[in-house]
Amino acid sequence: MTMSKTLVCDGNEAAAWGVALARPDMVAVYPITPQSSLAEYISQFVADGIIKADLMDVEGEHSVLSVLQGACLAGARTFTASCGQGLAFMFEPYYRTPPLRLPIVMSIVTRDGITPQSVWGGQQDAMTVREAGWIHMYCENVQEVLDTVVMAYKIAEHHDVMLPVNVNHDGNYLSYGVEKVELPDQAEVDAFLGRKDTNWHAALDPERPMAVDPLTGGAGGGGPALFVRYRKGLCKGMQNALKVVPQVHEEWAKRFGRSYAPLVEEYCLEDARYAVVTIGSMTGAGKDAVDLAREVGEKVGLIKIKTFRPFPLEALRRALSKVKAVGVVDRSVSFGWNSGPVYQELLSALYGLNQRIPAVSFIGGLAGADITIEHFTRVIETTAKALKGEVAEGPIWLNE
Amino acid sequence: MRRQARKAFDQSRIPDDLCPIATELTVLRTGDWRAERPVVDRDKCVKCATCWTYCPTQCIVEKETWFEAGLEICKGCGICAQECPHHAITMMEEVEE
Numbered sequence: 030m031t032m033s034k035t036l037v038c039d040g041n042e043a044a045a046w047g048v049a050l051a052r053p054d055m056v057a058v059y060p061i062t063p064q065s066s067l068a069e070y071i072s073q074f075v076a077d078g079i080i081k082a083d084l085m086d087v088e089g090e091h092s093v094l095s096v097l098q099g100a101c102l103a104g105a106r107t108f109t110a111s112c113g114q115g116l117a118f119m120f121e122p123y124y125r126t127p128p129l130r131l132p133i134v135m136s137i138v139t140r141d142g143i144t145p146q147s148v149w150g151g152q153q154d155a156m157t158v159r160e161a162g163w164i165h166m167y168c169e170n171v172q173e174v175l176d177t178v179v180m181a182y183k184i185a186e187h188h189d190v191m192l193p194v195n196v197n198h199d200g201n202y203l204s205y206g207v208e209k210v211e212l213p214d215q216a217e218v219d220a221f222l223g224r225k226d227t228n229w230h231a232a233l234d235p236e237r238p239m240a241v242d243p244l245t246g247g248a249g250g251g252g253p254a255l256f257v258r259y260r261k262g263l264c265k266g267m268q269n270a271l272k273v274v275p276q277v278h279e280e281w282a283k284r285f286g287r288s289y290a291p292l293v294e295e296y297c298l299e300d301a302r303y304a305v306v307t308i309g310s311m312t313g314a315g316k317d318a319v320d321l322a323r324e325v326g327e328k329v330g331l332i333k334i335k336t337f338r339p340f341p342l343e344a345l346r347r348a349l350s351k352v353k354a355v356g357v358v359d360r361s362v363s364f365g366w367n368s369g370p371v372y373q374e375l376l377s378a379l380y381g382l383n384q385r386i387p388a389v390s391f392i393g394g395l396a397g398a399d400i401t402i403e404h405f406t407r408v409i410e411t412t413a414k415a416l417k418g419e420v421a422e423g424p425i426w427l428n429e
Numbered sequence: 430m431r432r433q434a435r436k437a438f439d440q441s442r443i444p445d446d447l448c449p450i451a452t453e454l455t456v457l458r459t460g461d462w463r464a465e466r467p468v469v470d471r472d473k474c475v476k477c478a479t480c481w482t483y484c485p486t487q488c489i490v491e492k493e494t495w496f497e498a499g500l501e502i503c504k505g506c507g508i509c510a511q512e513c514p515h516h517a518i519t520m521m522e523e524v525e526e
């Protein structure tokens with residue numbers, strides 16, 4: 030085991046320490062609740078020399094990501110963080126970053142959407158942009174935030190991946206929740222991350238001018254075929270990430286002694302007849318509720334999704350194949366499906382499994398609402414009924 | 430920012446489906462889209478450069494006594510004809526030869 034320091038800090042500070050350990054060259058941030066203190070920690074760390082990077086103060090999130098695209102093309106390791114309306118304002122450069130294959134790392138301190146006005150936690154922002162081509166990883170606790178930010182650079186810059194990564198942590202619950210955290214040793218992190226490698230595919234060079242992202246030809250100019258080739262390339266990078274994310278987590282566990290399920294975690298699933306499915310910080314309450322139910326003999330387990338993009342199809346199917354009913358708790362809404370997005374995509378995984386089992390959609394924790402052990406107990410009881418054929422009509426709103 | 434040592438850029442290492450940078454992509458010839466072309470009346474042109482200023486594709490080139498559009502890039506939008514204070518530019522339909 031390596032030398033490490035212990036801190037007591039919240040998730041926003043933990044993310045900033047993760048950034049510091051990754052030694053970025055350029056950071057750009059624009060504050061927005063509940064990310065603001067993360068932006069402040071980054072600024073403070075730069076001012077104190079803990080992060081030796083250029084800090085760009087720009088006029089909004091659109092410019093934040095545009096600036097980082099240029100920096101990344103020039104060889105810089107970069108970081109930013111945003112959420113909510115800031116992420117919405119960032120969307121134009123946001124969905125351009127993955128096809129440019131720029132390994133930018135960004136924390137989304139997840140927050141519920143507007144309107145109605147809310148500056149409190151929820152995952153509507155990150156879930157809304159889930160199809161833009163970024164890798165999305167959701168953290169369960171403060172230590173995982175720090176560790177995952179560092180791992181994100183290794184995943185993003187892997188030559189088989191070359192995609193930007195969002196490390197998502199729940200606004201309020203993880204952004205301001207304080208825990209004891211181990212700060213890894215800098216030299217060990219340096220060895221773990223290896224050489225910076227953000228622009229091996231592009232390398233901006235004044236002596237070698239090149240067109241960055243020129244228009245593809247129209248239908249008469251071979252454009253669509255070229256376009257499809259790059260689209261397939263992006264899909265391939267995503268699929269490669271399903272191998273690279275676990276490899277990087279494994280190496281992290283070996284070096285630093287902390288292991289996390291990289292894609293999907295199975296909790297008490299071996300003898301379970303049914304399970305609840307979680308994502309993000311709600312998982313702690315979910316596990317406690319599972320423990321309580323098991324004390325009175327319920328054969329219930331828990332399936333936690335850490336990596337939502339790329340979708341962990343095989344890992345989730347492996348977990349789902351062990352149970353005969355599931356209750357899925359989403360912290361956001363799929364308006365078009367009248368359910369939660371995690372629930373909806375889990376149904377797709379079940380289809381490929383050729384296994385028709387009852388699945389119930391629960392939506393909770395919107396706009397900063399707490400998802401408590403009592404809520405999960407209700408989820409467990411409702412899912413237990415579904416197992417016996419009494420399937421509740423979803424979605425069930427936990428915080429009405 | 431710390432300076433990185435410049436090394437030769439080897440494009441052959443880059444997978445051909447990775448990204449639209451530094452690959453075989455070239456800047457599109459927007460002239461391929463043109464349905465009408467700007468034709469300059471050289472007697473009326475006074476080289477005031479209004480067309481050069483307004484052209485969104487920056488395709489106007491300077492000649493001895495007049496300006497005209499570079500037809501590889503000119504997409505035939507007609508802004509130059511609209512803006513020319515001497516009405517020296519006429520949009521003419523492109524026809525198959």
